[in-house]
Amino acid sequence: xxxxxxxxxxxxxxxxxxxxxxxxxxxxxxxxxxxxxxxxxxxxxxxxxxxxxxxxxxxxxxxxxxxxxxxxxxxxxxxxxxxxxxxxxxxxxxxxxxxxxxxxxxxxxxxxxxxxxxxxxxxxxxxxxxxxxxxxxxxxxxxxxxxxxxxxxxxxxxxxxxxxxxxxxxxxxxxxxxxxxxxxxxxxxxxxxxxxxxxxxxxxxxxxxxxxxxxxxxxxxxxxxxxxxxxxxxxxxxxxxxxxxxxxxxxxxxxxxxxxxxxxxxxxxxxxxxxxxxxxxxxxxxxxxxx
Amino acid sequence: xxxxxxxxxxxxxxxxxxxxxxxxxxxxxxxxxxxxxxxxxxxxxxxxxxxxxxxxxxxxxxxxxxxxxxxxxxxxxxxxxxxxxxxxxxxxxxxxxxxxxxxxxxxxxxxxxxxxxxxxxxxxxxxxxxxxxxxxxxxxxxxxxxxxxxxxxxxxxxxxxxxxxxxxxxxxxxxxxxxxxxxxxxxxxxxxxxxxxxxxxxxxxxxxxxxxxxxxxxxxxxxxxxxxxxxxxxxxxxxxxxxx
Numbered sequence: 391x392x393x394x395x396x397x398x399x400x401x402x403x404x405x406x407x408x409x410x411x412x413x414x415x416x417x418x419x420x421x422x423x424x425x426x427x428x429x430x431x432x433x434x435x436x437x438x439x440x441x442x443x444x445x446x447x448x449x450x451x452x453x454x455x456x457x458x459x460x461x462x463x464x465x466x467x468x469x470x471x472x473x474x475x476x477x478x479x480x481x482x483x484x485x486x487x488x489x490x491x492x493x494x495x496x497x498x499x500x501x502x503x504x505x506x507x508x509x510x511x512x513x514x515x516x517x518x519x520x521x522x523x524x525x526x527x528x529x530x531x532x533x534x535x536x537x538x539x540x541x542x543x544x545x546x547x548x549x550x551x552x553x554x555x556x557x558x559x560x561x562x563x564x565x566x567x568x569x570x571x572x573x574x575x576x577x578x579x580x581x582x583x584x585x586x587x588x589x590x591x592x593x594x595x596x597x598x599x600x601x602x603x604x605x606x607x608x609x610x611x612x613x614x615x616x617x618x619x620x621x622x623x624x625x626x627x628x629x630x631x632x633x634x635x636x637x638x639x640x641x642x643x644x645x646x647x648x649x650x651x652x653x654x655x656x657x658x659x660x661x662x663x664x665x666x667x668x669x670x671x672x673x674x675x676x677x678x679x680x681x
Numbered sequence: 682x683x684x685x686x687x688x689x690x691x692x693x694x695x696x697x698x699x700x701x702x703x704x705x706x707x708x709x710x711x712x713x714x715x716x717x718x719x720x721x722x723x724x725x726x727x728x729x730x731x732x733x734x735x736x737x738x739x740x741x742x743x744x745x746x747x748x749x750x751x752x753x754x755x756x757x758x759x760x761x762x763x764x765x766x767x768x769x770x771x772x773x774x775x776x777x778x779x780x781x782x783x784x785x786x787x788x789x790x791x792x793x794x795x796x797x798x799x800x801x802x803x804x805x806x807x808x809x810x811x812x813x814x815x816x817x818x819x820x821x822x823x824x825x826x827x828x829x830x831x832x833x834x835x836x837x838x839x840x841x842x843x844x845x846x847x848x849x850x851x852x853x854x855x856x857x858x859x860x861x862x863x864x865x866x867x868x869x870x871x872x873x874x875x876x877x878x879x880x881x882x883x884x885x886x887x888x889x890x891x892x893x894x895x896x897x898x899x900x901x902x903x904x905x906x907x908x909x910x911x912x913x914x915x916x917x918x919x920x921x922x923x924x925x
Binding site: 564565567568570571572573582583586587589662663664665 | 730732749750752756758760762764765766767775776778805806807
């Protein structure tokens with residue numbers, strides 16, 4: 391932690407403590423784990439109730455059974471394949487959808503002409519339910535990877551596009567004017583004012599895009615796959631193995647959370663400057679310096 | 682030398698903001714524009730800064746017309762308008778980005794020292810008080826060593842104590858490079874403390890109503906009898922009950 395103080399060693403000098411960084415930096419270790427408390431408690435309860443026969447094993451198998459089934463898959467190496475292909479599809483769809491959304495969102499946010507031209511069309515496409523695309527994508531792109539990745543990319547596209555466009559449109563006009571005072575070119579203005587100012591909403595867009603990516607990968611793998619966590623889900627249903635169904639749901643939750651955490655952590659590094667309720671910074675006695 | 686010549690401004694909405702304003706400001710002169718709100722004084726400043734355009738008439742700096750923001754003009758707005766993602770030092774360097782790094786560092790350090798914020802270079806804007814943030818904005822405007830500094834009610838959003846302190850501070854800072862200053866305010870005390878000349882604007886559209894050369898010796902003390910006399914005179918002339 392860096393403490394900043396004016397050069398004079400005045401005892402009354404204001405001290406600024408650099409805030410930002412990770413949310414729970416100064417909290418005791420116990421505080422960080424608080425979010426795990428309830429899930430662990432529920433798991434224990436679930437296990438106990440299953441063992442006492444309250445839950446029918448063919449409807450809701452015990453957590454230990456689920457874990458066992460997943461472990462069996464892991465031992466044969468099959469699980470890794472499923473996870474890898476699903477991650478690959480989400481990653482590729484996220485990259486393609488995110489990139490397209492970034493380009494179009496930047497264009498429609500920055501240029502009025504582009505907005506008037508493109509936005510009405512994109513907004514109406516947004517209202518089409520994801521599953522409705524499935525037959526069309528299969529018809530056009532076949533049943534293999536291309537149609538799946540396209541479906542995921544479609545899901546990722548809209549939140550990223552919307553957030554970026556509105557983010558750019560909502561950049562403080564007054565900051566843009568500072569850019570004008572210093573005679574920044576269009577590109578310089580984008581790089582030095584618009585882009586950093588838009589970053590917070592852009593990251594929100596990327597995170598919700600990734601969330602939709604995970605939703606759409608299930609839809610994509612439902613529509614016919616021989617591998618992947620979504621396939622595992624369907625397979626569990628077909629073969630009457632509820633432990634596999636629950637296991638794949640849990641794996642979706644875990645990987646969805648992990649990838650979101652990754653994105654959030656990367657994002658936070660760029661957003662330490664934000665003055666928000668959650669950034670628990672210390673403004674302390676800065677006002678005193680004016681007196 | 683700054684010359685505003687027969688300048689009028691009509692907004693796209695049809696509202697007339699300024700009418701036939703003519704004003705000459707000499708090198709290193711400090712001139713205040715005072716007037717009731719809506720008399721077009723801020724619009725005038727924006728036109729001088731190249732951020733807005735006159736409908737007719739012109740602004741000339743050393744006989745060259747102003748059509749866009751120019752490097753020899755520095756502007757301080759009512760709000761600090763700092764980039765929240767940049768450190769104090771990087772905000773100060775905002776306008777000198779094209780200079781080599783050591784030059785930038787040196788200029789920024791010097792500018793921060795002038796406004797009394799040495800030691801805050803690495804702080805982020807959100808960690809600053811309103812007064813400190815406005816001082817950073819002044820440093821950002823000064824770092825390019827402008828020959829003309831435009832200030833649009835820079836202290837109006839600050840509390841009374843901070844305002845007094847920053848007025849004195851601005852004068853001290855002005856001593857380094859002695860830029861020509863055009864200062865918009867609605868605070869008569871502020872105008873009297875700072876200005877060589879006070880231009881009173883009135884009406885819709887705004888016109889120059891009265892012009893005063895303030896002959897009070899510097900440094901000016903707000904409590905002096907002569908200062909109070911001046912204040913009374915201005916207040917009487919500005920009598921707000923009489924519409925222009």
